Amino acid sequence: VIRPMMYIALTYDHRIVDGREAVSFLKLVKDLIEDPTRLILEV
Numbered sequence: 520v521i522r523p524m525m526y527i528a529l530t531y532d533h534r535i536v537d538g539r540e541a542v543s544f545l546k547l548v549k550d551l552i553e554d555p556t557r558l559i560l561e562v
Contacts, residue, residue, distance in 0.1 A: 525552070 527548060531541050551558045 527545060529541055529545055
């Protein structure tokens with residue numbers, strides 16, 4: 520199945536932000552973009 524794709528990048532200071540936190544944030548953004556009702560309903 521062919522579907523549209525979107526690339527997201529995040530720039531952060533490794534001295535302040537741990538890579539694990541940055542990945543968790545990007546995963547949350549991805550999940551909210553894929554299911555915007557979660558953002559509206561704050562689930």
